Amino acid sequence: MPKILIIEDETAIRNVIKNILLDEDKSYEVEVAEDGEEGLKKIKEMDFDLVISDIKMPKKDGVQVLTEALDIHPDLPFLMISGHGDIETAVDCIKKGAFDYISKPPDLNRFLSTVRNAVDKKKLVTKNKELTSENKALKRKVAKQYEMVGQSESLGTIREIIDKVADTDARVLILGPNGSGKELVAHHIHEKSSRNRMPLIEVNCAAIPSELIESSLFGHVKGSFTGAHKDSEGKFELANGGTIFLDEIGDMSLPAQAKVLRALQEGKITRVGGDKEIKVDVRVIAATNKDLRNEIAEGRFREDLYHRLAVIVIEVPSLNNRKEDIGILVKHFVPQIAESSGLIEKEFSPEAIKVLEDYDWTGNIRELRNIVERLLILGGNPVSKEDVENFVKK
Numbered sequence: 001m002p003k004i005l006i007i008e009d010e011t012a013i014r015n016v017i018k019n020i021l022l023d024e025d026k027s028y029e030v031e032v033a034e035d036g037e038e039g040l041k042k043i044k045e046m047d048f049d050l051v052i053s054d055i056k057m058p059k060k061d062g063v064q065v066l067t068e069a070l071d072i073h074p075d076l077p078f079l080m081i082s083g084h085g086d087i088e089t090a091v092d093c094i095k096k097g098a099f100d101y102i103s104k105p106p107d108l109n110r111f112l113s114t115v116r117n118a119v120d121k122k123k124l125v126t127k128n129k130e131l132t133s134e135n136k137a138l139k140r141k142v143a144k145q146y147e148m149v150g151q152s153e154s155l156g157t158i159r160e161i162i163d164k165v166a167d168t169d170a171r172v173l174i175l176g177p178n179g180s181g182k183e184l185v186a187h188h189i190h191e192k193s194s195r196n197r198m199p200l201i202e203v204n205c206a207a208i209p210s211e212l213i214e215s216s217l218f219g220h221v222k223g224s225f226t227g228a229h230k231d232s233e234g235k236f237e238l239a240n241g242g243t244i245f246l247d248e249i250g251d252m253s254l255p256a257q258a259k260v261l262r263a264l265q266e267g268k269i270t271r272v273g274g275d276k277e278i279k280v281d282v283r284v285i286a287a288t289n290k291d292l293r294n295e296i297a298e299g300r301f302r303e304d305l306y307h308r309l310a311v312i313v314i315e316v317p318s319l320n321n322r323k324e325d326i327g328i329l330v331k332h333f334v335p336q337i338a339e340s341s342g343l344i345e346k347e348f349s350p351e352a353i354k355v356l357e358d359y360d361w362t363g364n365i366r367e368l369r370n371i372v373e374r375l376l377i378l379g380g381n382p383v384s385k386e387d388v389e390n391f392v393k394k
């Protein structure tokens with residue numbers, strides 16, 4: 001319900017404007033003020049979507065009201081009413097931030113359309129602000145989710161490499177066992193790069209059947225195979241300007257590797273069934289838990305592709321090789337899991353942490369996170385050594 005304030009010292013004009021507005025739209029809620037001082041008081045007390053203000057008025061003139069009001073509500077639209085002789089002042093008001101002005105006597109059509117535009121603009125500005133703050137909150141949440149926690153030396157080295165490579169376009173190959181944090185590293189590289197306004201597109205190469213991988217990566221044109229009902233963009237095109245993360249690259253079939261190699265060599269892709277070459281500007285980060293040297297020796301991975309991908313190699317160590325991070329990781333996961341699963345936060349006793357440090361973490365950090373969740377559900381508060389021994393069977 002748009003709320004409009006009319007500040008006008010002439011009773012007749014004030015009433016005419018009020019009636020015009022109410023006739024135009026029953027949802028308008030109209031307040032009036034007889035002079036600038038009363039108007040400003042109302043602006044301080046209430047939220048308006050539009051102020052329609054005369055310029056020449058007793059006590060405080062329209063210019064003063066505008067200036068003081070915009071100090072408090074910079075987005076509040078002002079529609080100035082100018083009489084003979086103050087057109088220049090009206091123009092000056094626009095420079096000072098007024099939305100528009102109309103001359104007395106107002107032309108009905110122009111007046112109403114200006115009011116509608118001003119109210120719509122206010123709505124858009126408010127919506128935009130809401131979206132911006134929602135977006136910021138979401139970004140904070142996502143950033144929290146992708147926080148990289150740990151004080152081990154190896155993690156320190158990884159952080160240093162990330163800082164050095166992030167803002168280059170160098171391809172990065174991330175190696176490490178399952179659940180050790182390779183995807184997290186890829187996110188950090190993308191987020192710290194100037195490509196971060198564009199998407200990071202993730203492709204799990206192991207999860208896509210080999211007959212679909214080409215169309216998934218490079219797209220297809222309508223009719224190129226059964227089921228291709230319309231033209232479709234592939235992941236490389238979707239990542240244009242941003243980063244593509246080829247996870248589990250060691251599981252990609254040899255024919256698919258050949259196509260990826262061509263895309264990397266030429267910076268161009270062709271959709272399946274198409275003949276047009278499409279230029280793409282994509283930074284490539286790949287990851288695998290496989291020993292690629294061994295895969296090459298066994299003939300399952302192309303050496304030329306390896307060299308294209310492995311400009312920078314980041315090796316993420318297993319959790320067993322950085323057990324000093326376990327306590328910090330547990331502290332980090334407790335509030336995160338409590339919030340997402342609706343559980344209460346619990347402390348872990350130092351003895352409980354000690355037992356966790358003695359375990360063999362074959363599933364790495366992902367496994368630790370699951371165990372923390374299990375202990376938040378099943379353990380006491382604080383989570384004790386016995387809880388760990390009872391609920392974490394190795």
Ligand SMILES: Nc1ncnc2c1ncn2[C@@H]1O[C@H](COP(=O)(O)OP(=O)(O)OP(=O)(O)O)[C@@H](O)[C@H]1O
Binds near residue numbers: 179
């Ligand atoms: N240093 C860290 N700090 C906080 N959380 C981490 C850290 N490393 C990994 N994690 C978390 O552990 C889980 C597994 O990490 P991630 O998915 O990055 O591992 P991965 O090596 O890519 O696994 P996979 O090889 O199975 O794809 C995720 O929930 C991730 O957020």
